[in-house]
Amino acid sequence: MTTRKTLQLRVPSETADIAPALKKKGRGWEISSSRLDVLHEQARELRRHSSEAHKALAKRFAEADLGRYKFTRHMVIGSAIVDFGNHVLGMAIAIDEEGQDDAIAKRRDKSLEAVDVRVMRIAARDILEDMDAVLARITAGMRLRIADKKSKARAHAEANPNQHYSRPNRSAPPRRNP
Numbered sequence: 001m002t003t004r005k006t007l008q009l010r011v012p013s014e015t016a017d018i019a020p021a022l023k024k025k026g027r028g029w030e031i032s033s034s035r036l037d038v039l040h041e042q043a044r045e046l047r048r049h050s051s052e053a054h055k056a057l058a059k060r061f062a063e064a065d066l067g068r069y070k071f072t073r074h075m076v077i078g079s080a081i082v083d084f085g086n087h088v089l090g091m092a093i094a095i096d097e098e099g100q101d102d103a104i105a106k107r108r109d110k111s112l113e114a115v116d117v118r119v120m121r122i123a124a125r126d127i128l129e130d131m132d133a134v135l136a137r138i139t140a141g142m143r144l145r146i147a148d149k150k151s152k153a154r155a156h157a158e159a160n161p162n163q164h165y166s167r168p169n170r171s172a173p174p175r176r177n178p
Helices: 033-048 052-063 102-114 124-129 131-159
Strands: 072-077 080-086 091-096 118-123
Touching: 033 072, 033 080, 052 080, 052 091, 052 124, 052 131, 080 102, 091 102, 091 124, 091 131, 102 118, 118 124, 118 131, 124 131
Parallel strands: 091 118
Antiparallel strands: 072 080, 080 091
């Protein structure tokens, strides 16, 4: 009989400041389609059986008009499932529940930071006790992220003056092919 390998975390001193190497290829980070299917199924189950803090924050997000900055519940990013994710901003919100393993959470956060996804950690009791303060904190984080994205876009445009990104003229009548 062969021994079965199990997932084990390294000692935190071994991985102190090193984020895992991620290779962005295809629909994930070299994740097999079967593993990706399992992740999506886990996210679906988490949506079905959410905590009270998660439900309360999801309700407030649903009521808010965030435009293109909409947060998706239990979003799969690479091999991680975040509580709320925004693809446009590259931002994730993680709700810290009681009894959660901090070593796994820190490792996941390092992996996401390595691919420029900012993770905002919020305690579940803060959401249940003072929702307005939590929403103010999230809004401030969104504003910082928008400003960061704009400054990076400006720096890229200055560094690459020959690249032109023209927007389509939506007010012009549509072109017809003869």
